[in-house]
Amino acid sequence: MTFSLPKAATIAVLTSTIALGACSKKAPEELPPPPVTTPTPTATPTPTAPTGPIVGTQGHFQDAVGRSSVIYFDTDRFNIDSSDAAALQAQAQYFARFPQLTFTIEGHADERGTREYNLALGERRANSAKNYLVSLGVAPNRIRTVSYGKERPVALASNPGAWAQNRRAASIIVN
Amino acid sequence: MKTTFFLPLFAALLAGLPAMGGTALAQDLGEPLGDGGAVEDIAIEGAENDDDGPLRGTVTDESDWEDLGIAIPAFATDRDRPTPANASGTEALGQEIARVITANLRNNGLFKPTGPDSLPSPSFPQITAPAYSNWGGRGAEMLVHGYVSARGDDRLVVGCYLYDVALQDELIREGWVVRPADWRRAAHKCSDLIYARLTGEDPFFDSRIAYIAETGPKDNRVKRLAVMDSDGANHRFLTLGSATALTPRYSPDYSKILYLSYVDGNPRIYVYDIGSGQQTLVTENTSPTIAPRWSPDGRHILYSMAVAGNTDIYRVPVGGGRSTRLTDTPGIDIGGSYSPDGNRIVFESDRSGTQQCYIMDADGTNQRRITFFGGRCATPEWSPRGDQIAFTRIAGDFNIAVMTPSGSNLRVLTNGWQDEAPTWAPNGRIIQFFRTTRNAGRSSLWQVDLTGRNERRLPTPVDASDPAWGPIRP
Numbered sequence: 288m289t290f291s292l293p294k295a296a297t298i299a300v301l302t303s304t305i306a307l308g309a310c311s312k313k314a315p316e317e318l319p320p321p322p323v324t325t326p327t328p329t330a331t332p333t334p335t336a337p338t339g340p341i342v343g344t345q346g347h348f349q350d351a352v353g354r355s356s357v358i359y360f361d362t363d364r365f366n367i368d369s370s371d372a373a374a375l376q377a378q379a380q381y382f383a384r385f386p387q388l389t390f391t392i393e394g395h396a397d398e399r400g401t402r403e404y405n406l407a408l409g410e411r412r413a414n415s416a417k418n419y420l421v422s423l424g425v426a427p428n429r430i431r432t433v434s435y436g437k438e439r440p441v442a443l444a445s446n447p448g449a450w451a452q453n454r455r456a457a458s459i460i461v462n
Numbered sequence: 463m464k465t466t467f468f469l470p471l472f473a474a475l476l477a478g479l480p481a482m483g484g485t486a487l488a489q490d491l492g493e494p495l496g497d498g499g500a501v502e503d504i505a506i507e508g509a510e511n512d513d514d515g516p517l518r519g520t521v522t523d524e525s526d527w528e529d530l531g532i533a534i535p536a537f538a539t540d541r542d543r544p545t546p547a548n549a550s551g552t553e554a555l556g557q558e559i560a561r562v563i564t565a566n567l568r569n570n571g572l573f574k575p576t577g578p579d580s581l582p583s584p585s586f587p588q589i590t591a592p593a594y595s596n597w598g599g600r601g602a603e604m605l606v607h608g609y610v611s612a613r614g615d616d617r618l619v620v621g622c623y624l625y626d627v628a629l630q631d632e633l634i635r636e637g638w639v640v641r642p643a644d645w646r647r648a649a650h651k652c653s654d655l656i657y658a659r660l661t662g663e664d665p666f667f668d669s670r671i672a673y674i675a676e677t678g679p680k681d682n683r684v685k686r687l688a689v690m691d692s693d694g695a696n697h698r699f700l701t702l703g704s705a706t707a708l709t710p711r712y713s714p715d716y717s718k719i720l721y722l723s724y725v726d727g728n729p730r731i732y733v734y735d736i737g738s739g740q741q742t743l744v745t746e747n748t749s750p751t752i753a754p755r756w757s758p759d760g761r762h763i764l765y766s767m768a769v770a771g772n773t774d775i776y777r778v779p780v781g782g783g784r785s786t787r788l789t790d791t792p793g794i795d796i797g798g799s800y801s802p803d804g805n806r807i808v809f810e811s812d813r814s815g816t817q818q819c820y821i822m823d824a825d826g827t828n829q830r831r832i833t834f835f836g837g838r839c840a841t842p843e844w845s846p847r848g849d850q851i852a853f854t855r856i857a858g859d860f861n862i863a864v865m866t867p868s869g870s871n872l873r874v875l876t877n878g879w880q881d882e883a884p885t886w887a888p889n890g891r892i893i894q895f896f897r898t899t900r901n902a903g904r905s906s907l908w909q910v911d912l913t914g915r916n917e918r919r920l921p922t923p924v925d926a927s928d929p930a931w932g933p934i935r936p
Binding site: 363365398399400401402403404406407408410411413414415418432433434436438439440441443444445 | 679680681683685706708709722727728729750752753766768770771772773794796797810812816817840841854856860880882883898900901903927928
């Protein structure tokens, strides 16, 4: 797949990348809960504005890239595999469309690691995602990374399915 | 750009806690604990005919000290006087002191103690002239006597005596002058005196524990820095909970606590000053810093720092100054625990592909792997005695294990689903750790002795993790 496409084709490429991500074998058994749309405390939209999240919110980002806002890792690993790459390509296209946006990549680990090691592992995962996005043309100064280790799980059970959901790097729009 | 990232956090902090204000809030800090009071040793009188001082000879039955019956009746007082330490006066305080000593010994599986609530109270003159015949009939082989006396300056004098009932002689005695607020320290020092005299081990009761207090659901845990005495008393929260706090470590002199806080949105190590309640960053650097540790002399700090995702171990003088990088591999090098002489450091690295324990000289040279048991080795902690290293053994479940500094004689001490992060008692005979339950994610503090037989949960007001046992208090 080439990315030297005219701007008009961006949406089509975006859609196909999302589809690629969706059929990945590495998708967690259970889906994370749907994103909570952050209410925007700013001015109410004009009556003619389309409904839905506005640019600069996490909701808008997730509406655009779908499940590709998060990538998942194998146990103790931090490499970007093919499904991660597809998701990050979708993110990179979104950030190319909205060059004013900055964002944070949160690196996480599952609970089956010691606390300190998992903080370091989350750093590696967040930086892997960042480096890949930079290789796709996203300016590094738009990306902040932070590791939460095993301190912020999204899946709460103690089983392999939950752990797979928690070994993740999540991109969060800074607004 | 960085400022942009942090503004929402501080805004949220201020909105969430409007009643609190100032820099303490911005740093998530509560009221300072203040400096602890010193305990002064004082010579106390023994029996009138005892000109030679305390007998240092053999206890009548040393074959199995764990089964020694010890009677601990109420401490007497020369005159029942009001004291800030107890609303009912020094006589009631004497009862409380004996209760604390009894609980210390009982909770740690030491001896067979009988406390003041089921024993007659000796008179003040009997403290130095025990009525041995009364105690022998109660099956007590050892007898603890003591007194508490309020001085004119409000301070308390506490005397502690250990008698061998069969020998009808004093084994040891000591006295202390404490502020009323520190009365429990006298009880702990008396516990230590008894324990050390009867077992030959070093003391450990007069010490404190820093840990992380946890509340809330698994996906939204509040994690606060907290401290308590070795028996759980004098509990205090040091942070407010608006920012996640992790992995505290008491300085060897108890003046500071190193810990990790997300207060600026990133994981960073702070040096918290206990007396002033203020804190500073361990190093001015934009990279995240984790896993803080003290050198045994309290003059250096080890920290691990992730630069572009790669974590290595660094050392920095406590007063600030240049950091020295001690490890240099593409893997995660993290943690570190000094040998008691300060010459070597045991640490954790996944440079081989999995977490394993390594030893290096204190300057970072001569790094070599010491664990080859098939599982993974994490969070190694060198015993204060120097002869053992405790660690988290990961082999399916997480257990607490010990081994020699060469990695030999590995012994697994616990069998929880997830037992993590050992910390040593000041005397190297007991290990505390935290245990997490499967699914619910509840965490609690536990301790186990080196035999693995005496395991118990430590009472804490809320869930708890990351215990860090300090040394004997100065």
